[in-house]
Amino acid sequence: MDESGVDYMVLSLTSPGIQAISNITVAEEIAIRANNDIAALISNNTARFGAFAALSMHNATQAALELQRCVKELGFHGALLNDFQQAGDDNNTLHYYDSPDYDPFWAMAVELDVPIYLHPRPPTALINKLDFAHAPWLLGAPHQFTVELSNHIVGLCTNGVFDRFPKLRLVVGHLGERIPSDFWRLDEMLARKVPAGMPMRQRLSYYWRKNIYETSTGNFWTELLNFHRKLLGDDRILYSVDYPFVMMQQGAARIKTLPYSEKNKLDFIRGHAIKLLKLDT
Numbered sequence: 001m002d003e004s005g006v007d008y009m010v011l012s013l014t015s016p017g018i019q020a021i022s023n024i025t026v027a028e029e030i031a032i033r034a035n036n037d038i039a040a041l042i043s044n045n046t047a048r049f050g051a052f053a054a055l056s057m058h059n060a061t062q063a064a065l066e067l068q069r070c071v072k073e074l075g076f077h078g079a080l081l082n083d084f085q086q087a088g089d090d091n092n093t094l095h096y097y098d099s100p101d102y103d104p105f106w107a108m109a110v111e112l113d114v115p116i117y118l119h120p121r122p123p124t125a126l127i128n129k130l131d132f133a134h135a136p137w138l139l140g141a142p143h144q145f146t147v148e149l150s151n152h153i154v155g156l157c158t159n160g161v162f163d164r165f166p167k168l169r170l171v172v173g174h175l176g177e178r179i180p181s182d183f184w185r186l187d188e189m190l191a192r193k194v195p196a197g198m199p200m201r202q203r204l205s206y207y208w209r210k211n212i213y214e215t216s217t218g219n220f221w222t223e224l225l226n227f228h229r230k231l232l233g234d235d236r237i238l239y240s241v242d243y244p245f246v247m248m249q250q251g252a253a254r255i256k257t258l259p260y261s262e263k264n265k266l267d268f269i270r271g272h273a274i275k276l277l278k279l280d281t
Contacts, residue, residue, distance in 0.1 A: 003248075011051045022085070024058040028056040035070050042093045055079050057105075061104045097161075109169075115213065115277070121143030121149075127265075149177050158193070166211070175217075176212075183205040194265060218245060238253070
């Protein structure tokens with residue numbers, strides 16, 4: 001961090017984390033233990049480190065209460081969820097968080113006024129067999145992460161989560177998992193679904209500009225960053241690296257090449273995160 005000019009880092013349990021644990025009791029116990037471990041590890045250096053909570057998402061009420069504990073008692077900044085929650089005796093039941101069953105969790109995030117970060121995860125064995133066995137090199141960061149997580153994010157929008165919780169804040173990495181680049185087609189084609197009873201009341205791009213932030217995590221394409229800044233506004237995009245999957249030195253070298261004013265650069269690498277995470281308080 002010192003070498004790369006990073007003052008503050010938010011730590012989280014890496015993918016797939018708790019979301020790959022199908023046993024409800026085990027998932028809840030390990031999430032609590034992970035949160036306690038992270039809190040203990042950073043307790044003597046909270047000037048340099050913060051954390052996102054790891055949560056079992058089998059039960060929305062339990063997840064809400066653990067989020068509350070992590071924020072109120074441990075001082076965490078929110079939570080990081082690694083896409084869908086795996087469940088079932090065969091590990092092939094998938095829980096997505098866009099149904100009203102998860103409203104108690106989203107209500108707690110709004111009450112606490114903390115962001116929820118949605119991060120990709122590896123596929124289940126069945127998804128791997130059905131969708132990626134023909135080209136296993138698509139797995140992970142090259143393609144599969146974005147394809148599956150973007151489905152979840154669009155599901156949150158179209159199934160009305162942000163309509164039910166208009167103050168909810170979500171964070172998405174990798175410059176938006178490709179979704180903003182497809183705003184026109186998403187808005188145009190989803191509008192045709194309204195007569196079929198789709199709960200979403202606004203265009204998808206509306207929620208992205210109001211409820212969703214994106215980070216530059218693991219995507220260092222300056223031309224794309226410029227496009228997103230123009231499309232969304234500077235204040236919706238935050239700097240992040242994706243360490244340890246991308247090295248902090250690579251991110252630091254990239255920052256030096258950005259053709260922005262000193263103020264815009266400082267807002268990107270620290271100002272917007274300070275505001276979102278309330279680090280100034």
